Amino acid sequence: MENLEDLKLMVEQWTNQGPEYLQKIPPFQLYAAIGLLLLTTVLLLSFRLVRRTKSNTVLLSGLSGSGKTVLFYQLRDGSSHQGSVTSMEPNEGTFVFHSEHAKKGKIKPVHLVDAPGHSRLRPKLEEFLPQAAAIVFVVDALEFLPNCRAASEYLYDILTNANVVKKKIPVLLCCNKTDKLTAHTKEFIKKQMEKEMQYEKLRASRSAVSTADIANDYTIGIEGEVFSFSHCCNRVTVAEASGLNGETVQVQDFIREYIKP
Amino acid sequence: MLEQLLIFTRGGLILWTCKEIGNALKGSPIDTLIRSCLLEERSGEVSFNYGAYTLKWTFHNDLGLVFVAVYQKILQLLYVDDLLSMVKQSFSEIYDPKRMRYDDFDETFRQLRVEAEARAEEMKRTKQVVKPLNGVKKQGQVSKEETKKSNGEKKDDEGKVSSVSNGNHKMEDDVANGKENSADNNNNNNNSVGVDVSKLAKLRSKGVRGRGGLRKADSIGSNKGSSKVEPPKKATKKNRVWDDAAAAPKQEEKLDFTDEHGDNGHVDVVAAADQGESMMDKEEVFSSDSESEDDDEPISDEKPEAKKKGWFSSVFQSITGKANLERTDLEPALKALKERLMTKNVAEEIAEKLCESVEASLEGKKLASFTRISSTVQGAMEEALIRILTPRRSIDIMRDVHAAKEQRRPYVVVFVGVNGVGKSTNLAKVAYWLQQHKVSVMMAACDTFRSGAVEQLRTHARRLQIPIFEKGYEKDPAVVAKEAIQEATRNGSDVVLVDTAGRMQDNEPLMRALSKLINLNKPDLVLFVGEALVGNDAVDQLSKFNQKLSDLSTSGSTRLIDGILLTKFDTIDDKVGAALSMVYISGAPVMFVGCGQSYTDLKKLNVKAIVKTLLK
Numbered sequence: 001m002e003n004l005e006d007l008k009l010m011v012e013q014w015t016n017q018g019p020e021y022l023q024k025i026p027p028f029q030l031y032a033a034i035g036l037l038l039l040t041t042v043l044l045l046s047f048r049l050v051r052r053t054k055s056n057t058v059l060l061s062g063l064s065g066s067g068k069t070v071l072f073y074q075l076r077d078g079s080s081h082q083g084s085v086t087s088m089e090p091n092e093g094t095f096v097f098h099s100e101h102a103k104k105g106k107i108k109p110v111h112l113v114d115a116p117g118h119s120r121l122r123p124k125l126e127e128f129l130p131q132a133a134a135i136v137f138v139v140d141a142l143e144f145l146p147n148c149r150a151a152s153e154y155l156y157d158i159l160t161n162a163n164v165v166k167k168k169i170p171v172l173l174c175c176n177k178t179d180k181l182t183a184h185t186k187e188f189i190k191k192q193m194e195k196e197m198q199y200e201k202l203r204a205s206r207s208a209v210s211t212a213d214i215a216n217d218y219t220i221g222i223e224g225e226v227f228s229f230s231h232c233c234n235r236v237t238v239a240e241a242s243g244l245n246g247e248t249v250q251v252q253d254f255i256r257e258y259i260k261p
Numbered sequence: 262m263l264e265q266l267l268i269f270t271r272g273g274l275i276l277w278t279c280k281e282i283g284n285a286l287k288g289s290p291i292d293t294l295i296r297s298c299l300l301e302e303r304s305g306e307v308s309f310n311y312g313a314y315t316l317k318w319t320f321h322n323d324l325g326l327v328f329v330a331v332y333q334k335i336l337q338l339l340y341v342d343d344l345l346s347m348v349k350q351s352f353s354e355i356y357d358p359k360r361m362r363y364d365d366f367d368e369t370f371r372q373l374r375v376e377a378e379a380r381a382e383e384m385k386r387t388k389q390v391v392k393p394l395n396g397v398k399k400q401g402q403v404s405k406e407e408t409k410k411s412n413g414e415k416k417d418d419e420g421k422v423s424s425v426s427n428g429n430h431k432m433e434d435d436v437a438n439g440k441e442n443s444a445d446n447n448n449n450n451n452n453s454v455g456v457d458v459s460k461l462a463k464l465r466s467k468g469v470r471g472r473g474g475l476r477k478a479d480s481i482g483s484n485k486g487s488s489k490v491e492p493p494k495k496a497t498k499k500n501r502v503w504d505d506a507a508a509a510p511k512q513e514e515k516l517d518f519t520d521e522h523g524d525n526g527h528v529d530v531v532a533a534a535d536q537g538e539s540m541m542d543k544e545e546v547f548s549s550d551s552e553s554e555d556d557d558e559p560i561s562d563e564k565p566e567a568k569k570k571g572w573f574s575s576v577f578q579s580i581t582g583k584a585n586l587e588r589t590d591l592e593p594a595l596k597a598l599k600e601r602l603m604t605k606n607v608a609e610e611i612a613e614k615l616c617e618s619v620e621a622s623l624e625g626k627k628l629a630s631f632t633r634i635s636s637t638v639q640g641a642m643e644e645a646l647i648r649i650l651t652p653r654r655s656i657d658i659m660r661d662v663h664a665a666k667e668q669r670r671p672y673v674v675v676f677v678g679v680n681g682v683g684k685s686t687n688l689a690k691v692a693y694w695l696q697q698h699k700v701s702v703m704m705a706a707c708d709t710f711r712s713g714a715v716e717q718l719r720t721h722a723r724r725l726q727i728p729i730f731e732k733g734y735e736k737d738p739a740v741v742a743k744e745a746i747q748e749a750t751r752n753g754s755d756v757v758l759v760d761t762a763g764r765m766q767d768n769e770p771l772m773r774a775l776s777k778l779i780n781l782n783k784p785d786l787v788l789f790v791g792e793a794l795v796g797n798d799a800v801d802q803l804s805k806f807n808q809k810l811s812d813l814s815t816s817g818s819t820r821l822i823d824g825i826l827l828t829k830f831d832t833i834d835d836k837v838g839a840a841l842s843m844v845y846i847s848g849a850p851v852m853f854v855g856c857g858q859s860y861t862d863l864k865k866l867n868v869k870a871i872v873k874t875l876l877k
Contacts, residue, residue, distance in 0.1 A: 081275070084275060085267075086292045087272050089272050119653055
């Protein structure tokens with residue numbers, strides 16, 4: 001108890017001495033110090049704000065085997081080199097598109113991330129979602145029907161992810177491998193996906209293992225109506241591409257729409 | 262002859278293939294290797310079999326490259342490991358992250374191959390005695406003569422390297438000494454499903470049998486464990502008929518105690534059980550606090566090994582981070598990690614395999630600056646564990662139920678497991694949960710052996726107010742299940758939950774009966790119910806169940822365990838290792854976790870929480 005009393009006394013003494021001490025400092029220095037402090041805070045805040053709106057990350061996602069890695073190298077180098085195998089790690093790169101090399105002037109590079117599609121590596125995708133400015137969901141147009149369910153589940157997971165909903169990240173449904181004869185058209189794929197998403201909605205709650213702590217407690221679509229991609233608050237568009245042949249114009253246009261060169 | 266040799270990055274881009282031997286490979290062995298071996302944390306194994314091919318691989322962890330060699334299984338090429346390590350060395354010299362084509366490597370490769378083949382010929386000729394050790398001799402492997410057959414997987418106590426990985430720099434010394442390989446421990450890692458036959462033989466020799474009758478005495482009132490295996494001693498006791506042999510009707514009557522008129526006093530309708538929301542639907546509040554590393558442990562581990570390099574230089578290296586991780590550096594950290602895993606009730610061999618896999622993925626990597634070896638190892642292990650526990654395919658039952666509903670057939674789930682793990686209790690919990698989601702459920706009482714099993718299910722059905730299909734005792738479970746499914750199709754139930762009798766994995770006639778049930782009815786989901794208290798036995802149970810199911814399956818599709826239901830989770834505090842052992846050995850995801858004895862005590866597996874608990 002005595003210690004408390006002593007402490008109280010000391011504190012009182014300091015508070016009494018404080019203002020006296022402050023008055024002793026020449027006013028100029030005081031104002032300079034305060035001014036500097038304010039300036040740095042303002043600068044930091046402005047940097048944060050500015051940085052937030054200028055993310056240039058584009059995420060390439062989709063099931064394993066849909067052609068993301070080939071697309072990545074096609075966009076970067078203009079050729080898919082000698083082929084690819086199942087990715088075990090993400091491919092990242094910040095670059096200007098290969099087709100844009102010829103353009104003059106300073107073009108803003110794109111930070112492209114190719115996340116592995118294997119279900120066990122799903123958490124890797126979730127790491128990149130917060131910084132994404134746009135998402136390209138690659139679908140195999142050739143082997144579409146056997147994988148339709150898995151693809152729609154994956155897409156549903158992405159569309160109901162908290163980050164995607166809050167920031168309204170635009171999604172491009174890219175139908176890959178359209179160079180093959182038996183590949184489905186993008187209209188067909190769009191309709192099928194919408195139908196499958198309807199089933200995803202039917203379930204009141206998902207019994208899937210929570211792969212991340214980001215709660216998927218957003219639902220998309222309008223109650224009572226058949227699901228359509230126009231119901232999502234973020235824009236969902238469909239495009240075609242062929243990774244092997246290098247026809248990636250539609251994808252590039254989509255990306256450039258959101259990351260101005 | 263070598264079929265193919267590939268070099269690719271971990272991100273999936275193929276950098277170089279051998280153009281001389283440009284045979285197209287049947288199927289997709291490389292993709293299968295990645296999916297069922299490397300991503301399943303089995304990269305510590307020696308080889309992988311796919312169809313007619315055998316694949317061997319090695320990593321260059323620093324540059325993030327994978328080197329894979331494919332050759333015919335029937336040919337026993339002895340120089341593959343040697344070749345892989347030489348290729349790794351020479352390729353890493355010319356590797357440049359910006360370069361995508363390496364045509365000049367063709368020439369180098371040709372030379373290396375010729376060299377390796379010549380060396381193998383040499384070895385063969387200098388060998389005096391050729392011991393026919395199971396007919397397979399892998400020349401390039403490191404193995405010590407001291408490794409006992411039963412402990413083939415364990416590392417040598419003197420700290421020398423054991424015989425699992427390829428491309429080891431010590432290999433040359435041993436090859437030069439012409440040591441004889443006792444490579445039997447690496448023979449039968451043949452399975453992409455996870456069933457390991459050699460393991461079973463080893464386990465049997467170790468004397469690890471199924472759980473004894475004593476432990477079962479406290480379980481849910483069944484002493485089947487002892488009574489099933491032993492034949493009746495007294496002459497007056499009638500033999501229990503537990504296989505398909507048709508029993509005389511007189512016997513059936515005497516032993517069938519089902520009361521046709523229902524239990525006395527319980528005929529009136531019991532109030533429907535409504536205990537609120539099942540825990541499946543509640544998101545677990547998982548507080549992700551920052552990683553707390555115990556500072557005491559790692560330092561004490563590094564001390565004995567640091568004597569080699571000197572304390573100052575190791576600290577210096579951990580700051581600058583230039584050191585390449587060597588096997589000897591990783592060993593103490595891995596050993597400590599393995600011990601920690603084992604204290605958390607992970608089966609010993611699983612922990613061993615995991616450590617080997619992590620070692621294979623870290624060897625040769627450069628230490629990042631300001632990190633200790635132990636934290637790098639811990640990070641790699643955490644990633645590996647998350648990868649294993651994340652399910653390989655979607656485990657969304659609701660989706661499947663709706664899909665089956667479209668096709669106008671019921672969704673059939675079969676609960677299998679050993680005695681006393683909680684099948685009937687958890688079946689009721691699953692039924693409660695499904696009911697809450699407006700799915701119509703029907704139970705099928707195919708446990709026709711244990712006294713009281715049908716009554717137990719009947720009570721649950723009455724409380725939950727769902728129909729139950731039962732035929733009493735001493736009937737063939739497969740036939741009962743079939744009729745139950747037909748009944749469900751008739752009255753439009755969405756899901757049929759089939760309860761089976763508990764059985765030990767060693768019991769041949771019972772396992773045969775089980776696979777008959779599964780083959781006959783082709784269920785949509787085979788759920789293995791395992792309790793979280795089990796230790797090393799989980800490995801034995803799961804692998805034997807899987808093996809019996811695959812052995813005894815009829816033509817067409819082989820049905821294996823599709824999912825795991827982990828029970829009695831509330832009884833273990835932090836010894837959650839059984840989940841890891843089960844998932845690793847079977848490859849099946851954990852779909853439900855039972856954490857109590859009331860209807861609402863069913864939840865999902867929280868992967869991050871479990872990994873955190875395992876590594877604490």
